[in-house]
Amino acid sequence: MVKYRKSAVITEHLSEEAANSGVWIFVTIDMIIFLLLFVVFLTERSNDIPLFISSQLHLNVTIGFINTIILITSSWLVASSIQSFRKNVPHNGIRSLNLALFLGFLFLLFKLYEYTEKINSGASIIGNYFYLLYFTLTFLHMLHVIGGIVGLFIVRGNLIRSFDRKALQSIEVVGIYWHMVDLLWIILFPLLYLLR
């Protein structure tokens, strides 16, 4: 039986510790790196637009769309979870966190299905810059998703063991990272799947 301490400080917004956290530096650097990768993609696209558009048409837009909804919803659940912890309703917070984790796994499942589909259809990174960049960008992003799931899982464990101020700060910090993962996908989805 999990017992929660009613010691968490109720805050309206980000705690001072999370606001000062080094995660902001990490997020800033990561977003700059991805912005540079977007530039690389657009530059390579400019060199061979017909190849990029014809390859793009073979992507499964439906899966990309579903994955976008999944990540947005997962991000929302993490934000809702943090709100619940701030209001000292840890049971709701854990429930939202569980659902967010489930959706994170679901994103990975869809991504792996998509990779399998692409590889089986003969898509190769050799000689096709679109697929090279598609696999590079989505794989890098997938590693971020895996990192986020691990982080959320660890934080969930800490919160179940002891719901205190420190645990609240840790979910806020991991939450900032998880929202960045969502934010990057919000740009990756149109860049890879939609823009013609």
Place this chain on the structure above:
Amino acid sequence: MVFFQNRVNLAWMGLVTITCLAWLIVEEVSAGFFGSCAIILLSVLKVNIVSSVFMEVRHAALPGYAIFFKVWIFLVVIIFGGVFAYHRGLL
């Protein structure tokens, strides 16, 4: 309804609606230059919602982070829009 009074819930509904709108633009309206421009603008709007409501970037210790997000969004619009306008012969 308490659900609709919570800005996090409203942000999620807005994000899902915008995503569906982008999908509709591609599938039903136009996937060309103007469709692509609309999708870029909708995407940066989503980035703005995520950073301001979910990430609470305005509460980060350094105000520079909030400025960084605005600059990042601005650069995405300039870079994406610039490349597409260039190929359209508008630049």
